[in-house]
Amino acid sequence: MPGYKAPVEDTLFLLNDVLDYESCATLPGFSEAPLDVASQIISEAGKFCEEVLAPLNASGDRAGCARHPDSSVTTPPGFREAFEAYALGGWIGLPVPPAFGGQGLPYVLSMPMSEFASSANMAFAMYPGLTQGALAALLRHGSEDQKKRFAPKMAEGRWTGTMNLTEPQCGTDLGLLTTRAAPRPDGSYSLTGQKIFISAGEHDLSDNIIHLVLARIEGAPAGVKGISLFIVPKIIVNSDGSLGARNNVSCGAIEEKMGIHGNATCVMNYDGAQGFLIGEANRGLNAMFVMMNEARLGVAVQGLAQSEIAYQNARTYALERQQGRALTGPKNPDGKADPIIVHPDIRRMLLEIRAFNHAARGLALGAALDSDIAHRSPDPAARQAAEDRLGLMTPVLKGVLTDIGFENTVKAQQVLGGHGYIREWGMEQFVRDARIAMIYEGANGIQALDLVGRKLPRDGGRAIMAYLKEAGELLTTNASNEAMKPFVAPMQAALADLHKATMWLMQNALARPDNAGAASYDYMHLLGRVALGVMWVKIARAALNAKICAPETSSAMDARLTAGRFFMERLLPETAFRLARLSAGADTMMSLPAEMF
């Protein structure tokens, strides 16, 4: 069975040494979690995932979920107990204000648990993850009464949440959705329609399920401007908070999927189900976007998480499996062969994964910290800058971390050769599970369009301009440091590629929108590589500092510096490739008649 060890030390190093967590100490919630408390929370999260969630991963994949004739759904053995323990630990409500049953701690401190849980058991982690996303939307857009009625139970994990967007005829294009909401005399609505691909739509982990559902109020405008968001509880909640009658919503089927078998992906049938409007009528997409943005960051972390656990198990195999001899002569002369870690190509694969994981973790934590600043800072300029960065980076992290995360599970599987393809070693599950992260919460091509079509041009390009400026200054600041040369020089070239690509878009996309679409995916990956590189510059600086201030950490810091140099040598050159691709424009691809494909 594959093993898992939560990267607690790495996380703390990133939070403290690289991201300067303590600089946020004056923000609300942060004072309750100084570094020692944060450290304890992160360690506890790691322990829980290693001991409780990881052992249920392979068995959960095999058992899967089952739907019964009464439309109830059972999750794999052990999930119920694990979820109870997860909820009791206070993990779901960690960043939720105490007024609504949470601990009011920084959002960034819920990130490590998101990552560790998604490594240890991705299918399981989606249940609390979706609940947190639904909670975020509810807290932002719900009425006081709605928040009081639903949020505390969700924060405690006694009720879970879902998001219901997709219908058979509409996925990406939500304007096509047809689920309808008819007003009832009591001010609530009666929802009718079918939703598909609803993760955690039905299960046996909680007393109630709070569905957030997009639907069209009768008479609403066509398209996306006529969509409203509703709370549809599985079981009606009485005004005193007790549970009442079963609502007319049920799971019609669960999908057979490539992976995440432990999570129930449901067809949900709404047959005149009672629903409660959240926020304004016809402004449902806005409210849903809060949930989606948080969910996108969560999905980005799934990519990293699967990359991490796949790395750990490939590493273990590479240290143990003996096959062949080092090209430079035996390294294990008493054995019949050397461990395969002596072979350069095995090291290449492992280092490609590792050089991604460390920086990707830094980016995810950084984005969460930006979310905290954006929501909690008293300084409007700081809030705006953080919101700009977060808006720009959310599609990039979703698209790039899940794409590379998946590739890395494939690479790690390759390290095991034939054993990687066999179920018992567990590697193939990581591949199957990681695959979905590139698709849901907006397929990665949609993330790229969000980036190029919305996030770049917004506010006259303020976010990307600020990003380019900040990255340039970081390089300038470190340019004179000899030890930073292997990081600064390649990054200057990569940043120049990003500049050129941004200019290319400005010059070519307005006149011909297809050029934006044709360039979007490569631009997203180009920006993603630069962002990972920027994070490596920060990590390298912190590691060099740590070697001086805490010489006992030297070997760990040297390993970081080596992984960082590897990134600069082997992964960063992709920026030029992406620039060459996107500069080709849309002409060729648009010139082929559709029927000739």
Place this chain on the structure above:
Amino acid sequence: MPGYKAPVEDTLFLLNDVLDYESCATLPGFSEAPLDVASQIISEAGKFCEEVLAPLNASGDRAGCARHPDSSVTTPPGFREAFEAYALGGWIGLPVPPAFGGQGLPYVLSMPMSEFASSANMAFAMYPGLTQGALAALLRHGSEDQKKRFAPKMAEGRWTGTMNLTEPQCGTDLGLLTTRAAPRPDGSYSLTGQKIFISAGEHDLSDNIIHLVLARIEGAPAGVKGISLFIVPKIIVNSDGSLGARNNVSCGAIEEKMGIHGNATCVMNYDGAQGFLIGEANRGLNAMFVMMNEARLGVAVQGLAQSEIAYQNARTYALERQQGRALTGPKNPDGKADPIIVHPDIRRMLLEIRAFNHAARGLALGAALDSDIAHRSPDPAARQAAEDRLGLMTPVLKGVLTDIGFENTVKAQQVLGGHGYIREWGMEQFVRDARIAMIYEGANGIQALDLVGRKLPRDGGRAIMAYLKEAGELLTTNASNEAMKPFVAPMQAALADLHKATMWLMQNALARPDNAGAASYDYMHLLGRVALGVMWVKIARAALNAKICAPETSSAMDARLTAGRFFMERLLPETAFRLARLSAGADTMMSLPAEMF
């Protein structure tokens, strides 16, 4: 259920217009198959795969194989009848000399069936595919008596074949194998040991199974120089050719795998099984390499084959699924949305696959034609040149076609969004099936080492030098043709990258072998891109000619030219990226202590 249409027209165009099949007309076997006969064979192969094999693909994946308490194994429903029809069609013995029950036709004409069958049903196609590989080794290295006794039944498909290399402690490093062979008084051997990952090791498709088994004769030298190859029939074959007693070889278990569920991957136990030495004692690896080389080409084709069927189904979806509007205004104004083929990023994904498939098919057919020339040409210089090209290209095609082929199944799955992740659409099976091709018959990292460590330096670099020269001449010849400019100019840059990479290896690998290992994978992919590009140059030239000679084919030829330009613009720039990566050398990756990974 996913559909499949065999690319018969594409194949004929490549064979005739691009590869000049008829220039081989004087070689033995070719005179029996002029172009019209070849065309008929290829059409029949396509029809068989579309009608008989494709309908069993999804059902075979679900049913899988089952091992019974008596160690017998049953294949999925329908496989037995399909195999009988396949064998009756004469497909297995197509390139086998008539003296041994075959049709003596060109090997290149068995390629289309290999591809089509692997598209339609990869798990099924492995049964005849392995039989053909075993036959090739037997015909090359077996004694006259062995050939007469075993080959005709195998060519007829009444018996099947396997290759038994891997053991629990040895995969890549065959020197570690411990299966032992004790001489018997009658000149045969008694084999004892365990083999794992044996594809088609046991099943219900044929009357007998002829295992080719690597083992160590008692007293043989340690390492790879003490390995011999044996024929071990599942059922002993009497001297009159009739079947005798059951041999002491049995299937101990079948593996649960990520994919190719319709093929039984067996643990094979040899408990004093009677075996017959093929060729010389202790020279078993040499004989096995014949089988492995043919098998490697077959696996390369599996990568292409899965890429092709994945493309076809993604294309169908992209033409039918309506979602969103074209960036340039509605293309389907009467519908609620446009088909997603209007979106540039969907076209990007489809064209990336298509621009690979067409050229990859040309390379596979070209390699098969080289194999025919190498074995059948009366001209020693032509034989040698063909053998050089084939030796150089075999690891490249295996590594690159399976790597890109797998990536393409993932890309095609992405086109379907959430539906790509659901079993019923069939796309996820292509991903799971395609994955194994990167691993078996020598993991792709091993192919890269074979290329850089053996194939490049062999005969003073004769093969690569000839390749570079030939590619350079092709570009020179076409340089003055204005219509060829979009192909020639980018290829000149790519060829320069390959030159530089080859020089880098010459200068850096001898002094430091780890530099060869560290560069191998990128070099393989660099050469692979150049080879695909060279094929595109040939295709483009042929397409331009065809537009003049056969104007009625213009729209198909224009589509080819568009796909080719797309290749040059979007896929070929990867050569510079690969060069940058490999030029980084081994220092960084080798400097990290093993325990710090």
